[in-house]
Amino acid sequence: MxxxxxxxxxxxxxxxxxxxxxxxxxxxxxxxxxxxxxxxxxxxxxxxxxxxxxxESGMATAEYAVVLIAATGFAGLLVAILKSGDVRELLMSIVKQALNIG
Incomplete structure (x- = not known):
């Protein structure tokens, strides 16, 4: 030195x-x-x-983390939408129509 x-x-x-x-x-x-x-x-x-x-060696891990957070947020949004009464009725009518056609 x-x-x-x-x-x-x-x-x-x-x-x-x-x-x-x-x-x-x-x-x-x-x-x-x-x-x-x-x-x-x-x-x-x-x-x-x-x-x-x-x-860029650590980018894959960071990208996976961002995608995981985005997917979790999207799943939470879908759960909130599907729990609403109007959407539930719409889905039930679609399922009933599909079962009555056969």
Missing amino acids: RQHHLLPPQPAANAPDSEDTTSGRIRSLLNDIVEKISSQCCLLDARMRTAMAEP
Whole structure:
């Protein structure tokens, strides 16, 4: 993995004072943050490349789900229509006529 350094390394000093150690800690923290962001970007890039390799691989499942929901709604509508009194009488008259013809 590549090493990213946000800030250049600080020069070596014989006796670092408190400002040098503070800036060294800040520099170290910033470099750690850059490294974490870089690794997360690499993971995101890999996920995006995987998803874009076959963008329609999950479409069949989604299409089946949409068709199933539409069919369930249509079945509910038919049940509501067939339960009405007028439609029931119409269907009963059709069945009686079909049985009387024979």
